[in-house]
Amino acid sequence: MKRVWLGLLVLLIVAAAFVAAAWPREEFIASASSADQASSEANIARGAYLARAGDCMACHTARGGVPYAGGRALDTPFGRLVAPNITPEPTSGIGNWTADDFWRALHNGKSKDGRLLYPAFPYTNYTKVTRPDADALFAYLRSLPPVRQHNQPHDLAFPYNQQMTLAGWRLLYFRPGVQQPDSKRDARWNRGAYLVEGLGHCSACHSTRNSLGATEGGLGGGLIPMLGWYAPSLTSDAEAGLGNWSEAHIVQLLGTGVAPGASVTGPMAEVVVQSLQHLTNEDLGAMAAYLKSLPAGAPADRTAAPRPSEQTMRAGEKLYGQHCATCHGERGEGKGPYPALSKNRALALAEPVNAIRVVLNGGFAPGTAGNPRPYGMPPFGHVLKDEEVANLVSFLRASWGNAAPPVSSAEVNRYRSVPLD
Known part of the structure; x- marks a missing residue:
């Protein structure tokens, strides 16, 4: 027993030594103070x-x-x-x-x-x-x-x-250090990298976090802890990857919150209102150029996605006809300002939480200078039970070219009580 305690003491001393060495480390890395x-x-x-x-x-x-x-x-x-x-x-x-x-x-x-x-x-x-x-x-x-x-x-x-x-x-x-320009890239790309990786801190949401809260995986997407939203991957075209988007559409989405076939909601809507809509088109374009240049992430394996049961599909289809088809079309084709649900990447994300929360709480694009009168979707959480929401979302995730796993009533219930803020 004494050896065990002695070993633990040695480990603590070694750990403390490493921490003590790290404590003043930044002072040697910091830039010289300017007037x-x-x-x-x-x-x-x-x-x-x-x-x-x-x-x-x-x-x-x-x-x-x-x-x-x-x-x-x-x-x-x-x-x-x-x-x-x-x-x-x-x-x-x-x-x-x-x-x-x-x-x-x-x-x-x-x-x-x-x-x-x-x-x-x-x-x-x-x-x-x-x-x-x-x-x-x-x-x-x-x-x-x-x-x-x-x-x-x-x-x-x-x-x-x-x-x-x-x-x-x-x-x-933590590795302190000012963003260094890439000499192989032009000034516009470097400006975009500076805004995305630095001031814009996009990775704070659009990255996975490990058990100690550190970001991992670049901009590969991840659940936002405690908020109950999923920030999609910015490198995977199966999620929010922007490789096949035009820069003009990216600028429109970032600056107004809406673009052809897309709109932002949840925490990203707040980012657009508070931050991105106030940036110049030049800076938004630089961010778009940088994001489009990122290496594509590994494509999601959609072939392995289990299909909902026939009972779930029938129940979900019935609910869709009752509550959704008037705006989104009989086959999810969309109508005017109401987005198409067929081949909709937001429905086929790795995590179903965003779709669940939009059905429960409604979907509202931000009101911005470029989109002063946004269209919204009413909440259905007070109308539909957990099982009904699960059936509806499962149906949407497996219809009209979408291929994502079904969701359960337990998943719906988990997010029903998550605060909106």
Whole structure:
């Protein structure tokens, strides 16, 4: 028994040594601090644009709250995190921060007092942001009206609430470094890569996450923890891969939330409203060019998808005729603004959660400057039972050229109670 405890002690000492070595590591990697830029109107305006590109307001604003004053909670598998106040208020915000402090937070994931920040703040992406852009962001935040709203504490389970644990996570999964241009690509492609991989932090949703919450697999898609939505793969044409889309259609979808045969909903609708619709067509086009250049992911094996039973198909077809055919057509061909359901990639995703939630809660494209009067789909969760929703979604996923596995009543029930926010 003594040998066991001695062995554990040695392992703890070795682990602590690795973590201790990792703790100051970023200080040696960080770029040399530049002098604070003067808060000129042009620099503040550029910072405001970059804040839109980074979708900062979405997380740092509570529902119905003052922009950037914090308070929005984010539930994770490890507990609840609460976004802080980033207005220039000195006691509860970042009023006492310097441009160097802000740079360290963005680039190294460290607060002004040296505390390690949790990666729900996507510094694993923001580390790619250049120093001039970080300074412009800071100048913009400093120009906001100060709001005195004290930050709520995080509520994390042990050991995730320990800085030592976070240091170990960073040792495994965090590599600070500004995005470096690819000399083999043109300026437009590099701009798109910078926005997608850095400020836009697309991988925060469109990647799978391992058991410790780290992103894996590039932009290959994945379930968004706790939110109950699936962010489709951006590299697989069987999901949301954009290889066979025109750049113009990608720009339209990102900028307005709708495009021929496609619309966004759920968390992506919020991204379009808060962030993407405010970007220039040049930047959206650069993002489109970069996304189209990504290597195609492995095609999904649709031949192995089990087909629903005949009983399920008959029940689903009947429900479709009663509730859906008027708008979507007798054979899912679509009518006018109502999308076609035949060969619809959104229905055949690896995870059925999006289709289930749209049937339960309705589907609403975002209202944007480019789509001011969006068409929506009413919710059916109050009308259909779990088994009926399962039959309907299973029918849709196996009809008119769609080939995806059926869903169960248990899957429907799991998402019926998931909060909409």
